[in-house]
Amino acid sequence: MLFKKHYLLLPSFLLAVACGQPGRKTGNGADSLHHLVQQYYDDRMELFPMEATMNGEHQYDSLLQIDISEHFRHRLDSFYTSYETALNSVDTAGLTPNDLISYLMLQRDLSLSKERLKFPDHYMPFDQFSGLTLMLPLFGSGASAQPFKTNDDYRHFMARMKSFSEWADTAIANMRKGIDAGVVLPKTLVVKILPQLADIAKKDTGNVFYAPLKTLKDTALAAEYRASIEQYILPSYARLHDFIEKEYLPKARSTSGYGALPNGKDWYALYSKYWTTTNLSPDEIFAIGEKEVARIKGEMEKVMTETGWKGDLPSFFTYIRTDKKFKIFSSPKQILDSFAAIKDRIMPKVKEMYGHLPKTPFEIRQTEAFRAASASAEYMQGAADGSRPGIFYVPILNAKEFGYTGMQCLFLHEAIPGHHFQISIQQENDSLPKFRRFNWIGAYGEGYALYCESLGKELGIYTDPYMYFGRLSDEIHRAIRLVVDVGLHYKGWTREQAIRYMLDYEPTSEQEATAEIERYMALPAQALSYKIGEMKIRELRNKYTAELGNKFNIKDFHDELLKDGCVPLDVLEEKMARKFK
Incomplete structure (x- = not known):
C-alpha cells in the first residue's frame, strides 16, 4: 500500500480566517469557532495518528509519525501558531457558555503546547513509564485500540512497525544530542528501562507483538506479518537496548529532578x-x-x-x-x-x-x-x-x-x-x-x-x-x-x-x-x-451544599460536574456557578 507524504497545509477555512486583518474579528463567532475546533481536531489526528487510533479514528491506523524529530517539532510550532492566529480572529461576542468553554480550552491548549516546544523533551523520548517503546506493544498486542479484524488491519500495523525502526533511530540520535546538552535521564530510571527493552527484543512466541497472529488465518499474510516483527521490531528494540546499556547509561545523571537540567526550574x-x-x-x-x-x-x-x-x-x-x-x-x-x-x-x-x-x-x-x-x-x-x-x-x-x-x-x-x-x-x-x-x-x-x-x-x-x-x-x-x-x-x-x-x-x-x-x-x-483538582471539586460541593441546603441534589451536582468533560479548574468553577447560582 502506498502512503502519501504528509505536508502540513492550512485548510481553506483556516487560511481564510488567518488571513483576516490584524485585530479584526471575522464572521459569525459561533460558526467560525465550530469550524475551527473541528478542523483543529482533524488536523491534530493526522499529526498524532496513534492518538487518533485511541479515539476510534481509524483512517490513520497505518501511520506512525516520527514525532520526536526536529522537523516534526518545527511543523508543530507552525501548526500551533497558525491556529492561534485563527482563534484570535474569532468574534467571541455572543458565544454561548459552552462555546466559550471551547474557545478558552483551545486557547489554553495552543499556548501551552507552543511553550512546551521551548524545552527539549525530545532529548528524553521515553522512560520506564511512558513513550512509544511502551505504547506500541500495547497497540500491537491485539487487545488494545489497534484493530486486528481484517487483513488490511494487519497490514496497517505492519506499516507502523516499519516506521518504528525510523523512530528508534531518531530516538538514539536525540539521546546523543541530549548527552551533549546535559539533558539526560537519571541513572536510576535508565536501569529500569533495560529489562523492558530486552524483553520485547526477544524472538519468542511469548513476545506481545506475536499475539495477533493467533487469530490470523491467512498463512501468507501471517508469514509476512511475522517477518515484519523480526525485521523491524526486534532489531529496533535490540538497538535501543544496546545503546542505552553501552552508551547512554554511563552518561546518565546522578541527580533526581528537572531542576538539575538546563533551565530545569522553568521547565518544571x-x-x-x-x-x-x-x-x-x-x-x-x-x-x-x-x-x-x-x-x-x-x-x-x-x-x-x-x-x-x-x-x-x-x-x-x-x-x-x-x-x-x-x-x-x-x-x-x-x-x-x-x-x-x-x-x-x-x-x-x-x-x-x-x-x-x-x-x-x-x-x-x-x-x-x-x-x-x-x-x-x-x-x-x-x-x-x-x-x-x-x-x-x-x-x-x-x-x-x-x-x-x-x-x-x-x-x-x-x-x-x-x-x-x-x-x-x-x-x-x-x-x-x-x-x-x-x-x-x-x-x-x-x-x-x-x-x-x-x-x-x-x-x-x-x-x-x-x-x-x-x-x-x-x-x-x-x-x-x-x-x-x-x-x-x-x-x-x-x-x-x-x-x-x-x-x-x-x-x-x-x-x-x-x-x-x-x-x-x-x-x-x-x-x-x-x-x-480534588480539593477544588470538594470545595465546590461543600459550597453548594451549604448555599442550597435542602435544595441541593447530588445527582444534579455530579451530572453537571461531568457533562462538559475535562475542563481547566477555573472554567469548572465558572460553569458550576452558572448552574447553581
Whole structure:
C-alpha cells in the first residue's frame, strides 16, 4: 500500500480566517469557532495518528509519525501558531457558555503546547513509564485500540512497525544530542528501562507483538506479518537496548529532578502550570501539600485508635503492610473477582448519586506481564461507539502479597464512578466538539477520580476500618505527592530524601515507595494534578451544599460536574456557578 507524504497545509477555512486583518474579528463567532475546533481536531489526528487510533479514528491506523524529530517539532510550532492566529480572529461576542468553554480550552491548549516546544523533551523520548517503546506493544498486542479484524488491519500495523525502526533511530540520535546538552535521564530510571527493552527484543512466541497472529488465518499474510516483527521490531528494540546499556547509561545523571537540567526550574514550572491548570507556584503547591499531609495524618491516627492499636502510626503502617491478615489472596483470579464484587456492591448507590450513567462497556483485566513490573493500576479508555470496553488494569506480580486494604478506594478511582464514568460520559457526548470529547486535563480528570475515593461511605463501603484506613492512605499518598514532586524537581531533593518522606507518612514498602518516586522523576508535575483538582471539586460541593441546603441534589451536582468533560479548574468553577447560582 502506498502512503502519501504528509505536508502540513492550512485548510481553506483556516487560511481564510488567518488571513483576516490584524485585530479584526471575522464572521459569525459561533460558526467560525465550530469550524475551527473541528478542523483543529482533524488536523491534530493526522499529526498524532496513534492518538487518533485511541479515539476510534481509524483512517490513520497505518501511520506512525516520527514525532520526536526536529522537523516534526518545527511543523508543530507552525501548526500551533497558525491556529492561534485563527482563534484570535474569532468574534467571541455572543458565544454561548459552552462555546466559550471551547474557545478558552483551545486557547489554553495552543499556548501551552507552543511553550512546551521551548524545552527539549525530545532529548528524553521515553522512560520506564511512558513513550512509544511502551505504547506500541500495547497497540500491537491485539487487545488494545489497534484493530486486528481484517487483513488490511494487519497490514496497517505492519506499516507502523516499519516506521518504528525510523523512530528508534531518531530516538538514539536525540539521546546523543541530549548527552551533549546535559539533558539526560537519571541513572536510576535508565536501569529500569533495560529489562523492558530486552524483553520485547526477544524472538519468542511469548513476545506481545506475536499475539495477533493467533487469530490470523491467512498463512501468507501471517508469514509476512511475522517477518515484519523480526525485521523491524526486534532489531529496533535490540538497538535501543544496546545503546542505552553501552552508551547512554554511563552518561546518565546522578541527580533526581528537572531542576538539575538546563533551565530545569522553568521547565518544571511550565509542567506544573499545565498539570494543575492553575497559576500556583511550586512553592505554594509544596505548602498546600505539607498542610494536607498534616490534616490527613490526624485522621489516620483517629482510625488507628479506633482499631485498638496501641503503638504509634509508623508501627501501624508496618502492621498494615506486612501482617498476613491483610494478604488474603492466592491467585490473580481471586483478586480480579474481588474487584468485580466491589462493583456489584456499590452500583445500587451509584445509581442514586448519578443521574447519567455511561453506556460504554467495562472490564477488569490483569496487566500484561511485559509491563506489570513498572505499572500502576490504571484505566484505559474504551471506544466512544462501545466497540471497545473501558478497561481497569491491575498489575499482579504476586497474588499472595497483594494487600486488600486499598482495593475499594482504588476501584472507585480507576473504575467506577471514577475514570470509567468521567471518560466514557465525555466521549459519548456527541454534542461536544471532538476536540473536547477526546481531551484530557489531569487536574480535572485525576482530581475527579480522587474525589470519587471520598464517596466510599456514601456508596456503602469503607465499613471495615482497615479499608477506610486504606482510603486515607491513598489520600495522604496524593498529598505527599505535592511535597515530594516539588521537592524533587524544584527544591533539589534527592531520590532517597523523597523516598524517606513517603515512608514516614504512609503504609508502603521501600520497594513501592521507590517505584512511586521514580515515577515522579520520570513524569514531572503529573502527580500534582490529583490533589489540586480534588480539593477544588470538594470545595465546590461543600459550597453548594451549604448555599442550597435542602435544595441541593447530588445527582444534579455530579451530572453537571461531568457533562462538559475535562475542563481547566477555573472554567469548572465558572460553569458550576452558572448552574447553581
